[in-house]
Amino acid sequence: MKRVMVIGATGAMGSSVVRELCRNEQVQPEKIRCFTRNPNSDAARQLAALDERIEWASGDSADEASIQAAIKNVDAVFCNTTFFPDGTVAAERRKGNIALEAARKAGVGHFIYASLDPATRLSAGQLSVPHYDSKAAVEADIDAQRSDEFILQQEDGWYSHHVSVLVTCPYMENFFDFFVPQDGELSDGRSGKVFRGPLGAERFWQMIALQDIGWFAAHLLSDLQTWGGRTLRVAGEEIAMPEIVRQFEAATGIAAEYAPMSEEAFLNSGLPNAHDPLNNMLIYREGFFERRDLAELRRIHPELLSFRKWLEKTEWRGESRMMRKDAATG
Structure with a gap:
């Protein structure tokens, strides 16, 4: 070519x-x-x-x-x-x-x-x-x-x-700038990382x-x-937020938890065009997305990264990183 x-x-x-x-x-x-x-x-x-x-x-x-x-x-x-x-x-x-x-x-x-x-x-x-x-x-x-x-x-x-x-x-790199966890006190009294968003605890994030x-x-x-x-x-992972947090804690040793936020709080977060990414999250919360055949994708691409493998490869520990030209536009 x-x-x-x-x-x-x-x-x-x-x-x-x-x-x-x-x-x-x-x-x-x-x-x-x-x-x-x-x-x-x-x-x-x-x-x-x-x-x-x-x-x-x-x-x-x-x-x-x-x-x-x-x-x-x-x-x-x-x-x-x-x-x-x-x-x-x-x-x-x-x-x-x-x-x-x-x-x-x-x-x-x-x-x-x-x-x-x-x-x-x-x-x-x-x-x-x-x-x-x-x-x-x-x-x-x-x-x-x-x-x-x-x-x-x-x-x-x-x-x-x-x-x-x-x-x-x-x-997955959205965790670098769009979905960065905050330092804070967890519900069990430990200090750690708090992941927040308007996602249901049992619904998949793709x-x-x-x-x-x-x-x-x-x-x-x-x-x-x-x-x-x-x-x-394509996708590399379809996983619920509590499992994302569990894998983050296991990979990094940093205490973490997921704290759901209301739609109103997300809209008032200061994110440009917040109504668009809000619905972006809600389609996964409500199940309005096309599931991927992860087994077939891994047959095609055996090195396809899971979230845990991505954590290990990037050595991300919850910090903010520059990933795109503009956090709102990609």
Whole structure:
């Protein structure tokens, strides 16, 4: 593969994909083209230092002309658009479809779109998570294109044979900046870390390590024959908050507990656009998400990190760490 382009290269997910492409022996691109709004940012400079194969294309994913210019002479694309700068479902849906159509017209051989679960649909309209639903809308557009290609019996329909969808979920690294536990006194009188959030004690929180998103992206890129026209839903763990806390305490030796917080307290926490991440948590509390086949995912990727393995690998002990460009946007 000569040239892979990563749209959103300096974000948390995109940079993980770039790092994986730099070391992955299955893909081994000659060039890794990083598309970003600011190739002179600190995040961009850190990536540029990784590998001499990295090159830069600057532009805005909402600008059709800049996408078209950047995508020339590209063999494959990984695309992760961002919701929060514009803050509407329609805007991010447009970005995704601009990238897809630019790639189709340029004859890109393999396009991977990063999506999320369709919260509004899965909850039958009870809970909307705009930054989920915007990506899911593009995924639905991809499926509609695949269906049209089928009814028209297009022998090599681009969406049916050259587009893959990678459906992700919350990052384990959200504990670094979004879900940081606080120092405090526990209910049993010990001092330790208090994890707080509007999640039910018995409901699963679904998550995946960023490095594993990078691995799955490279895996799909390495095998167009298997994954062209296919959708893969990934996670590394589905686990309730009390078990998360138990594993944290076992791995670190630091006393910890989970203290549920009210929805009102979360909304008043000062987090930008708090109503969106609140519903993000509530879809897991209420069970409005698609369960993953973790056994099958571990068959595909035997080194897929569980939460306990992630704790051991990162040596995280409850402190705040810089993980993304902006805590609200990723």
